[in-house]
Amino acid sequence: MTAPRHHLDAAVATRYASGELPEPGSWQVERHLEGCGACAARVSAAARASAAGPTLAAVRSALLAEVAGLAPAQETASPVPVRPPGRWTRLRWAAGPALRGPWLPAVAGVCLVALVLAHGGASPQARTALLLLAPLLPLAGVALSYGPHTDPLHELTATSPSGGLRLLLVRSAAVLAVCVPALTVAGALLPAVEGGPGPVAWLLPALALTLGALALGSYLGCRNAVAVVGGLWSLGVLGPVTVRYGALPAERLDQALTPWFSSPGAQAGWAGAAVCCAVLLAVRRHSFDFFDRPEFS
Incomplete structure (x- = not known):
């Protein structure tokens, strides 16, 4: 997807990282972050600098370790078929x-x-x-x-x-x-x-x-x-x-x-x-x- 020409400033990134941004605005920010690495880095830095930064870092480390342990089992598991919605x-x-x-x-x-x-x-x-x-x-x-x-x-x-x-x-x-x-x-x-x-x-x-x-x-x-x-x-x-x-x-x-x-x-x-x-x-x-x-x- 093509990223919008607008970028997130520090204030918006801080509000998003702290959870103060309203839900619709947060979803729009997340949509923008899908195609904008610079803004993603700005939000990541804001999250690390917040009061919840150490907790987020610990959760991230635990999650990465859990995913690394489950990876071999997922490779052998058979995929679950998902039926896409019909054309109508x-x-x-x-x-x-x-x-x-x-x-x-x-x-x-x-x-x-x-x-x-x-x-x-x-x-x-x-x-x-x-x-x-x-x-x-x-x-x-x-x-x-x-x-x-x-x-x-x-x-x-x-x-x-x-x-x-x-x-x-x-x-x-x-x-x-x-x-x-x-x-x-x-x-x-x-x-x-x-x-x-x-x-x-x-x-x-x-x-x-x-x-x-x-x-x-x-x-x-x-x-x-x-x-x-x-x-x-x-x-x-x-x-x-x-x-x-x-x-x-x-x-x-x-x-x-x-x-x-x-x-x-x-x-x-x-x-x-x-x-x-x-x-x-x-x-x-x-x-x-x-x-x-x-x-x-």
Whole structure:
């Protein structure tokens, strides 16, 4: 594994060696020590200099002697077979809690309600409502995918070698893999409005918002970043469009959304925003490996 660019200072090493560091922070330190010999030496020196140093040295000597005595017996013993978890189990846990919890039926429910209302004639503006909500649904899945507030095993998975940004991206990709096809099919099945945005016009805004939330999460934590990005979308697009155009016919309302979704300038702007957020996320990738993250505070 590649060691993070952050290294432990003497104060953190002393707190870890004395057991004063909180558990999540300790696990992040241990993850860092797996790939950083300099920090491992610093922690070892701090442990030897602590009040428990002589006791630790005695335990180490006794343990080495015990291991040396057991080594010949272990060489002749037959290994115990361990059955690895199945592929479905690994995929299920890698996908994260969003695909195991209420978010998945919520997405299906939004699509189903929009189809029923539109084709039943109860709400001809259901297509517009789905278009406005579509960029927010992946954000909700990302917020539920990573963090101690949703994943009971978060401290273990986040401090494992495959944790951090890598795990967050895997779970975000799983959310998009479910959300994008469902919303696209639902949008295509809804009655079309001439001159209005197409059924896939929300894809670039959703991608930009998702990447923006991930990049902002390197500063604020995943849940807080999703709340900020979703709030900005609601204040900047969802609220004003609903208040200003909510009483218009569906045809004019869809046309009013074109500057936000379907115009070449809007699509180019969302694409540029997605690229900028992806670059920022790449620059900030190491912040997901450092133990002093907002999610662990």
